[in-house]
């Protein structure tokens with residue numbers, strides 16, 4: 001279901017918690033809303049779900065206005081489902097009963113006879129990998145299996161939009177990574193439009209077709225994971241999504257001369273956003289830099305060394321500024337070594 005948000009604001013006691021100019025989510029897309037705590041992610045989700053009234057602006061779902069300051073179509077009339085961080089399962093219902101519930105009560109679902117219901121429940125339990133656990137109760141399941149029950153319940157009535165608010169945050173680190181793949185697989189199989197709220201950048205980068213990065217209630221940048229990582233448009237995006245060095249210097253005829261480097265050092269423009277150029281900044285990822293013993297570049301002193309298995313993470317002090325550099329395992333530097341930082345890619 002396509003969803004169009006326009007001029008959407010929400011104030012709590014005169015304080016603006018949300019101010020979004022425009023976001024369009026296409027049918028079948030998997031869009032992640034990414035931002036730190038308090039940036040307005042949940043407020044946006046609650047407006048999209050129909051739990052909260054916007055102060056101004058509109059939300060259209062498939063060309064119907066579902067939210068503005070005067071009208072709010074209630075959640076049950078929106079043909080969508082919700083998955084929150086607490087799975088909200090019923091202790092007295094089995095896995096199958098959870099999956100069957102929306103088929104009996106969802107107003108968008110054509111009423112099915114018993115055989116059709118059983119077939120649909122079996123189908124959805126197979127999609128989420130719970131086909132052998134239909135008769136178990138929530139307390140007989142692991143955290144990941146409970147999350148799958150919540151997913152099965154959310155998907156069984158074939159909603160056109162699924163809103164997921166930090167759905168993996170109560171799982172341990174290993175299971176979170178495993179469940180990412182499961183959710184992607186479910187998205188491929190069902191083609192449901194998914195709006196997925198997270199504060200975990202690796203989750204957003206790994207799963208989404210597009211990411212909306214938010215800060216202080218506003219959109220900082222919208223783009224594919226690759227665009228967001230490789231071509232950040234603001235300092236916040238560059239440093240919140242992965243690590244970045246915001247190197248200061250001078251832009252001259254499309255080339256960048258880093259401060260603290262010999263004047264002969266020039267980095268070629270890699271479609272750096274105008275906003276950075278105006279501020280005399282070149283955002284560089286740690287893996288785009290390397291350390292050498294001799295040559296031209298930025299002179300610094302190694303201040304920390306962290307072995308990471310396939311690479312080494314360094315911090316380098318350059319006249320009071322810290323640079324983050326990832327190095328290979330062949331040339332290893334130690335704390336206190338004088339090094340030259342060069343840009344490799």
Ligand SMILES: Nc1ncnc2c1ncn2[C@@H]1O[C@H](COP(=O)(O)OP(=O)(O)OP(=O)(O)O)[C@@H](O)[C@H]1O
Pocket residue numbers: 012013017035036037038039040041042043044199
């Ligand atoms: N009912 C409310 N009354 C007053 N202020 C609120 C209310 N709900 C949210 N806020 C404020 O609005 C801002 C956005 O909150 P929101 O819960 O949307 O952020 P979030 O990005 O989801 O954060 P988190 O990741 O911590 O859940 C915060 O400053 C919050 O304090």
